[in-house]
Amino acid sequence: MARRYWPGEEPIGKQFRLAGPVSIFPWLTVIGVASDVRYGEVEAAPEPTIYQPLSQARGGSLSVVVRTSGSPTALAGAIRGEVRDIDRNVPLLNVREFGYYVSESFAQRRLVLAVLSSFAGIALFLAAFGIYSVVSYAVTQRTQEIGLRVALGARQSGILKLMLMQGMWVSITGTVAGIAGTLAFARVMTTLLYGVKPLDPVTIGLVCVLLLSVTVMASYLPAIRALRIDPVVALRFE
Numbered sequence: 001m002a003r004r005y006w007p008g009e010e011p012i013g014k015q016f017r018l019a020g021p022v023s024i025f026p027w028l029t030v031i032g033v034a035s036d037v038r039y040g041e042v043e044a045a046p047e048p049t050i051y052q053p054l055s056q057a058r059g060g061s062l063s064v065v066v067r068t069s070g071s072p073t074a075l076a077g078a079i080r081g082e083v084r085d086i087d088r089n090v091p092l093l094n095v096r097e098f099g100y101y102v103s104e105s106f107a108q109r110r111l112v113l114a115v116l117s118s119f120a121g122i123a124l125f126l127a128a129f130g131i132y133s134v135v136s137y138a139v140t141q142r143t144q145e146i147g148l149r150v151a152l153g154a155r156q157s158g159i160l161k162l163m164l165m166q167g168m169w170v171s172i173t174g175t176v177a178g179i180a181g182t183l184a185f186a187r188v189m190t191t192l193l194y195g196v197k198p199l200d201p202v203t204i205g206l207v208c209v210l211l212l213s214v215t216v217m218a219s220y221l222p223a224i225r226a227l228r229i230d231p232v233v234a235l236r237f238e
Contacts, residue, residue: 001048002033028052065098072097124207128214131174135167135218139226146226156227160220167219168212175208 002011011030018025028050036046054062068075076095083092142163149159186198 001050002030004048028056124210128211131171131211132214132218135170135215136222139163139167139219139222143222143226143229146223147229150227159227160223163219163223164216167215171212171215175211179204179208 005011005016006014011033014030015027016030017027034049034051037049038044038046039049064079066072066075066079079095080092083090146159146163150156182204183199189198
């Protein structure tokens with residue numbers, strides 16, 4: 001509030017009043033400046049706020065915040081006792097831990113991210129399964145070629161290296177395209193996150209390693225099976 005209405009000035013001693021009749025909303029004098037606070041959503045920008053003595057405040061309700069080093073729930077009874085000693089006619093409602101309001105503020109966002117995370121997990125499984133199936137099928141279709149190479153004297157290590165390299169090139173190309181898409185989509189994810197970076201190198205790295213590992217397995221296992229087949233049988237493979 002001080003920065004908005006008195007930028008570059010000393011706010012102490014300034015006077016202002018809220019809109020309405022002077023009899024109800026008299027002039028107020030600034031006697032101090034408190035830190036910024038957030039009400040409602042945690043990620044919302046701080047709004048101009050004023051604190052008034054209880055004798056000057058208008059309204060039928062009052063919020064009290066208590067800080068404790070122990071368990072907040074264990075202190076609820078003591079707080080109720082203090083309020084009862086001051087005025088037995090004042091009801092004490094909505095006694096909750098501060099974490100409840102923080103959690104409530106993130107409830108909708110947490111639901112959206114939970115749904116997105118579920119879809120992301122399913123997409124990762126389908127991607128890994130699809131990569132394995134396609135690469136494995138492509139290598140299996142080359143069984144006749146592998147048999148021909150063996151018959152001509154090619155080394156098994158050389159054939160395995162060839163299968164792995166060709167499969168990895170396709171997988172690496174797809175991984176690079178996926179990382180580019182992740183970088184582009186990160187801007188959209190920024191609006192759904194608070195206090196969390198949209199790009200996590202560890203997560204991206206683990207996913208890339210998983211998909212590349214699937215490619216290695218999909219290339220290696222069918223090639224090994226083909227190498228174990230007699231070259232004559234492999235040449236007749238359909």
